[in-house]
Amino acid sequence: LEELLKQCTAKKKACDCAWLLRRLLEESGADINAGRSNNAEQRRIMWTTYYNLKSWFDNWEKDLLKLGFAKTVKGKTVIPEDQLARILNVDERCLVMDGSKTQRGGRPAVVFTSNSLPDLGKATIKSSAATTMITGSTAAGEAIPPHYQFATAAKSDERERIRSEVDRFTVKVKGKFGCAEEREWPCTIAMNEKGGMDEKEFMDYFFNSLVPLYEDAADVPGKRVMVKVDSGPGRLNPTLLSRARNIGFYIYPGVPNTTAVTQETDQNYGPFKTQFVMNLKELSDIRISKGLTSLPPHIVPLFVFGGIDPDTGHELKTSAFEVGFAPDQNKRVWIKCGAAPISRTPLDNHHQVRRELGDEDDKFNLKMRHIQSSHDLSIHFLNENGFDGSAFKVQIKKKAEPKRITVPHGQERIDAISTASTHGKLFHATGGTHLTSDDIFIATEKKVREGEISTLTKKKEKFTQMQSVETDAKELLERGPPYKLPELKAILKYHQVKGCSSLKKTAAEAKLQEIIGRGTHAPDYGDWTDADEQKLLTLTTKPITLGDTSLGRLRTVKRMELHAAINHMSKEEREDIRNKMNAADDMEVDVEPASIVPILPNLPGESTPPTSAAQLFPDEMSDVEYDGMQVEVV
Numbered sequence: 001l002e003e004l005l006k007q008c009t010a011k012k013k014a015c016d017c018a019w020l021l022r023r024l025l026e027e028s029g030a031d032i033n034a035g036r037s038n039n040a041e042q043r044r045i046m047w048t049t050y051y052n053l054k055s056w057f058d059n060w061e062k063d064l065l066k067l068g069f070a071k072t073v074k075g076k077t078v079i080p081e082d083q084l085a086r087i088l089n090v091d092e093r094c095l096v097m098d099g100s101k102t103q104r105g106g107r108p109a110v111v112f113t114s115n116s117l118p119d120l121g122k123a124t125i126k127s128s129a130a131t132t133m134i135t136g137s138t139a140a141g142e143a144i145p146p147h148y149q150f151a152t153a154a155k156s157d158e159r160e161r162i163r164s165e166v167d168r169f170t171v172k173v174k175g176k177f178g179c180a181e182e183r184e185w186p187c188t189i190a191m192n193e194k195g196g197m198d199e200k201e202f203m204d205y206f207f208n209s210l211v212p213l214y215e216d217a218a219d220v221p222g223k224r225v226m227v228k229v230d231s232g233p234g235r236l237n238p239t240l241l242s243r244a245r246n247i248g249f250y251i252y253p254g255v256p257n258t259t260a261v262t263q264e265t266d267q268n269y270g271p272f273k274t275q276f277v278m279n280l281k282e283l284s285d286i287r288i289s290k291g292l293t294s295l296p297p298h299i300v301p302l303f304v305f306g307g308i309d310p311d312t313g314h315e316l317k318t319s320a321f322e323v324g325f326a327p328d329q330n331k332r333v334w335i336k337c338g339a340a341p342i343s344r345t346p347l348d349n350h351h352q353v354r355r356e357l358g359d360e361d362d363k364f365n366l367k368m369r370h371i372q373s374s375h376d377l378s379i380h381f382l383n384e385n386g387f388d389g390s391a392f393k394v395q396i397k398k399k400a401e402p403k404r405i406t407v408p409h410g411q412e413r414i415d416a417i418s419t420a421s422t423h424g425k426l427f428h429a430t431g432g433t434h435l436t437s438d439d440i441f442i443a444t445e446k447k448v449r450e451g452e453i454s455t456l457t458k459k460k461e462k463f464t465q466m467q468s469v470e471t472d473a474k475e476l477l478e479r480g481p482p483y484k485l486p487e488l489k490a491i492l493k494y495h496q497v498k499g500c501s502s503l504k505k506t507a508a509e510a511k512l513q514e515i516i517g518r519g520t521h522a523p524d525y526g527d528w529t530d531a532d533e534q535k536l537l538t539l540t541t542k543p544i545t546l547g548d549t550s551l552g553r554l555r556t557v558k559r560m561e562l563h564a565a566i567n568h569m570s571k572e573e574r575e576d577i578r579n580k581m582n583a584a585d586d587m588e589v590d591v592e593p594a595s596i597v598p599i600l601p602n603l604p605g606e607s608t609p610p611t612s613a614a615q616l617f618p619d620e621m622s623d624v625e626y627d628g629m630q631v632e633v634v
Contacts, residue, residue: 040257047257047424048352051359051399056255056262056432057344063434067250068221070342077342081140085177086214087340089228090136090144091265092197093273095303097130097280097295131300132196134205135321136265137330139340142175145185146304146321147209150297151195160191162298165310169301171321178214178225185213187301202234211249219248220584226434228339230263231256231423235435238444242550245436246558252434256424261346261353267333272324279303279316286314356399372396409439414599417443418450441549442599449539449601456536457604463528469494470522488512495522544599 061077064070069087070079079087132149154160172184188209192201206227211217214225227244229235229251244251259266280303287295290312302309306316323329338345346353350364357368375394382389416429417439433439473494476487483491488508492500495515503511546552566574 043257044260045354047255048261049354049356049359050347051356052255052427053258053262053346053353054344054360056427057338057342057347059430059432060252060339061342063250063252064226064340064342067224067226069224069226079139079340079342083222084340085138085140085142086224087139087226087228088136088144088210089264090134090210091230091259091263091269092132092134092149092232093269094196095131095133095276095300097297097300097303130195131297133300133304134197135325137268137325137334138175138177139334141327141331141334142177143173143321143325143327143330144213145173145175145187145209146170146301147188147190147205148300149195149197149201149205150189150191150300152191152193154191162189162191163296166298166301169299169305169307171301171305171319175213178216197233199234199237202232203237203240206240206244206249211247214249217248219246224248224250226250226252228252228254228263230254230259235423236426238441238550241436241440242554245441245551246554250434250436253423253427253432255432256422256427261349262337262339264330264333264337264339267336268324268329270324271329272320275318275320275323276303279306279318279320283309283312283314283316286312357396359399368396411599414439414443414446415602418447438546441546441551442544445544445549446599446601449544453536453539453601454604456532456539459526459532460528460536463526466494466525470525473522483509483512496525539601541600544601 061070064079065072065077069083070077072078130151133146134149135146136144138144148166150162152160152162166189170187172186174182174184176182188205190201190204192198197205210227217223217225225248227249231253234240235251235253241251254262283303284295286309287293292311299309302316304319304321306319308315334340335343336345338347355364355368357365357372359365372395379389379393382392413429417426420426420429420443430439469490473491476483476491485505485508488505489500489503492503492508492511492515497511497515500508500511547556566577569577
């Protein structure tokens with residue numbers, strides 16, 4: 001570049017890149033800022049492909065039919081109206097009240113600025129409070145009552161406090177859900193240090209706020225509940241999954257990083273956030289004009305539902321919740337996302353869903369082939385007429401057929417799931433399925449067993465090795481000195497001296513004299529019992545079944561509790577139990593088939609290479625974030 005600069009400048013003086021950069025800045029007036037790049041948009045582009053979404057919709061439709069949420073009518077999959085109310089989607093959103101983050105619904109707008117003009121700023125409320133709200137809707141159009149997660153400095157549950165006035169700003173939400181009649185449901189509240197969702201808070205929300213909406217839920221066809229979720233924290237919690245599955249709740253994640261086109265609540269939050277920010281600005285301006293420069297956290301529901309501010313008397317007339325989660329709005333977003341009713345609408349969204357050559361046999365692929373053929377013909381024409389056509393040659397990306405694991409309940413599939421530590425890797429292994437499937441529970445148990453096997457194997461190896469060391473060391477001590485260096489190390493190893501293998505002879509002799517001088521016996525290195533041997537043999541040879549998993553153990557406990565409770569039931573209660581058991585005899589309780597092969601854990605040292613994401617989806621981006629540098633020109 002510097003040689004080129006010398007040729008281009010009039011005086012051909014010594015020019016370097018720093019000189020060129022200064023000239024560019026002088027002439028263009030641009031600010032070039034370097035910093036860490038935000039890969040969220042890049043991950044969205046790489047994940048939102050036609051093939052990924054089609055794979056997810058195929059499995060979603062299959063699972064709805066298998067679990068009793070849908071049925072086939074004239075060759076089409078149809079979800080009955082009563083089952084639409086049992087399919088819901090929830091998502092959380094951070095609500096900031098200091099006015100510094102006023103991003104409305106949708107993607108942020110591009111703003112052009114100039115350093116030559118003053119930036120006057122804006123007046124903001126002096127409040128750093130941030131509250132998380134989680135809500136959603138059912139496919140029948142009913143809004144899920146909001147749940148608020150407030151921040152607190154309390155170190156224990158007993159010391160958590162929030163002002164009772166928060167109740168005056170919340171509004172009950174009407175809905176039938178899994179009840180016989182429509183009811184009014186209150187909002188729920190919880191607190192933690194950061195005011196956000198984590199594994200514990202999500203599980204508490206699930207069982208304290210969602211489960212009560214479906215009092216008739218049971219793990220039988222027609223009574224199940226399907227909860228669509230994103231890849232947020234707590235979704236892979238085994239305790240949550242086993243408890244949810246046991247009472248008929250199935251948790252179904254979407255394709256990672258595709259919520260912009262596949263998650264219904266993401267569409268609701270657009271108009272909701274717009275009205276929320278408008279309400280925030282309206283009341284903030286009124287409060288600032290009256291000298292009130294702060295907003296207490298407990299009035300967050302005021303901006304959500306509207307109402308009268310007790311400090312200023314100003315009324316917020318528009319409810320952001322009504323704007324974003326009205327019944328008609330909820331039905332529209334479910335149709336737009338194509339999951340219920342099953343329309344697969346996002347597959348036709350070519351503006352946001354990336355297409356590749358060969359991902360489907362349709363008109364769009366025919367169009368891409370025509371474009372590629374015309375382009376290749378043009379390149380050939382340029383080459384034949386003496387031009388370098390290769391300078392313009394491009395190739396539409398072809399979809400390589402992935403090496404996907406497609407056999408449910410097989411050893412390879414279980415192996416891939418057990419090594420999946422993120423939602424993205426889990427999707428690569430399954431192509432999309434609910435987190436409460438038998439394979440997920442068996443894979444989780446397999447991972448636990450492999451950890452136990454590793455611990456026991458190390459214990460056995462240490463015991464066997466130390467037995468040999470003890471025998472040799474005692475023989476040397478009975479023989480007495482002088483000792484060679486390897487003999488000294490053997491005695492020190494018997495006494496479990498750390499770092500003895502790197503000691504020189506003088507230091508080893510001094511260490512041995514110190515031990516003899518203390519007169520202490522060698523530390524106990526543990527034992528290996530027949531019970532340990534039997535446990536290791538059982539872990540390595542007994543196939544894993546659903547009864548061995550967290551779900552199976554939970555069901556066993558529930559059965560034991562039922563047996564114990566029968567003795568304390570009235571005659572009417574026992575008769576009710578008999579009727580339910582008779583009804584259960586007439587239906588299929590377990591709809592998923594048993595494993596087609598015995599599932600065994602991988603033993604330590606086995607060369608079982610894990611199936612990587614690159615093997616499953618060779619041309620797809622994984623869900624790992626990469627740090628990079630980006631240049632931002634303003």
